[in-house]
Amino acid sequence: MKKIWLSSPHMGGKEMDFIKEAFDTNWIAPLGPNVDGFEKDVSEYLGNQHVAALSSGTAALHLALILLGVGSEDYVICQSLTFSASANPILYQNATPVFIDSEPDTWNMDPEQLEAGIKYCLSHGKLPKAIIVVHLYGMPAKMREINLVASKYGIPIIEDAAEALGSRFDGIKCGEFGVMSILSFNGNKIITTSGGGALVSRVEDYIVKARFLSTQARDPAPHYEHSSVGYNYRMSNISAGIGRGQMLVLEERIKKRRSIFDFYKSEFSDLESISFQNEDINSFSNRWLTCITVDDKSCKTTNESIRIALNNGNIESRPIWKPMHLQPVFRGFASFLNGTSEYLFKHGLCLPSGSNLDEADLRRISSITKRQFIK
Ligand SMILES: *Cc1c(COP(=O)(O)O)cnc(C)c1O
Numbered sequence: 001m002k003k004i005w006l007s008s009p010h011m012g013g014k015e016m017d018f019i020k021e022a023f024d025t026n027w028i029a030p031l032g033p034n035v036d037g038f039e040k041d042v043s044e045y046l047g048n049q050h051v052a053a054l055s056s057g058t059a060a061l062h063l064a065l066i067l068l069g070v071g072s073e074d075y076v077i078c079q080s081l082t083f084s085a086s087a088n089p090i091l092y093q094n095a096t097p098v099f100i101d102s103e104p105d106t107w108n109m110d111p112e113q114l115e116a117g118i119k120y121c122l123s124h125g126k127l128p129k130a131i132i133v134v135h136l137y138g139m140p141a142k143m144r145e146i147n148l149v150a151s152k153y154g155i156p157i158i159e160d161a162a163e164a165l166g167s168r169f170d171g172i173k174c175g176e177f178g179v180m181s182i183l184s185f186n187g188n189k190i191i192t193t194s195g196g197g198a199l200v201s202r203v204e205d206y207i208v209k210a211r212f213l214s215t216q217a218r219d220p221a222p223h224y225e226h227s228s229v230g231y232n233y234r235m236s237n238i239s240a241g242i243g244r245g246q247m248l249v250l251e252e253r254i255k256k257r258r259s260i261f262d263f264y265k266s267e268f269s270d271l272e273s274i275s276f277q278n279e280d281i282n283s284f285s286n287r288w289l290t291c292i293t294v295d296d297k298s299c300k301t302t303n304e305s306i307r308i309a310l311n312n313g314n315i316e317s318r319p320i321w322k323p324m325h326l327q328p329v330f331r332g333f334a335s336f337l338n339g340t341s342e343y344l345f346k347h348g349l350c351l352p353s354g355s356n357l358d359e360a361d362l363r364r365i366s367s368i369t370k371r372q373f374i375k
């Protein structure tokens with residue numbers, strides 16, 4: 001039986017043309033026509049914002065914090081239920097993370113806990129410097145409520161849209177909500193550049209500065225002159241070539257991922273103990289990953305026994321992200337909790353959702369999963 005991966009790269013066909021052009025013209029560097037072209041493609045997709053193509057989504061988040069002036073005296077609020085890359089850059093800046101639990105509808109930042117977290121920071125004498133909101137597995141967070149809280153206190157939102165390219169809320173695309181937003185094009189994301197990311201903003205100055213900082217912060221001079229700390233965070237022209245090809249098939253990829261969600265939803269419709277992440281009436285998810293919770297009152301099965309059964313069938317599935325407030329590396333930082341992220345971690349499972357899965361693959365996954373309930 002061939003291996004089924006959780007989410008593997010899915011080329012569209014035009015990627016090699018852009019890479020060949022880079023070779024033919026010898027633009028084998030972290031700059032060139034593909035980098036410019038890819039930034040233009042992403043910009044046009046996300047409401048003509050300014051875009052800097054970078055080496056990773058993590059690099060984009062790090063630069064966003066630097067550009068907001070986050071330093072060692074500052075609090076940064078971050079969703080607890082996420083991938084560690086959302087929170088690590090807070091520690092790169094020696095700032096203090098404050099973790100916020102999720103609400104049970106979208107599994108993203110709970111607006112009430114957010115306000116509690118802000119009040120905690122204020123009681124320690126400081127307004128948080130930024131709020132990092134994540135659209136987990138492609139599902140838009142409750143941006144209306146979160147925006148209300150953020151603007152009430154005047155705190156900028158950094159939108160971690162690494163998993164949510166193509167998702168929308170209130171007709172606005174994820175990646176358009178933040179003062180700055182970040183994207184990831186890692187190999188497992190909805191589209192990929194093999195590895196890469198982007199920083200996106202309406203504020204041109206942020207993106208101009210991000211390009212400067214990400215190319216070693218060279219001041220204008222014939223020699224190498226530096227008055228600030230630089231980084232090597234720019235995207236390569238080869239990777240950007242893959243990205244240009246991938247942007248051509250983004251809408252197809254979203255359609256396919258959503259159809260995979262629909263397949264699982266209908267296959268498991270009789271299983272009361274399986275629940276899904278819900279789209280709000282105003283939201284549209286790219287359904288990057290279909291995730292379920294398994295809460296079987298008769299205890300025939302658990303998320304973990306399904307994971308093991310799938311693994312024995314050569315199928316990769318994965319637990320939901322372990323919340324940041326439970327991670328050893330973030331021990332001791334304040335967190336504002338309501339039990340949701342711990343419940344989701346305990347009961348959740350991400351099912352294979354790659355856009356290159358076929359009907360036979362999906363049937364294999366479904367039949368092994370369903371078998372766990374009739375033991
Ligand atoms: C993938 C991911 C990142 C990091 O992106 P990289 O390109 O892998 O550095 C950040 N946040 C979330 C939620 C992610 O899923």
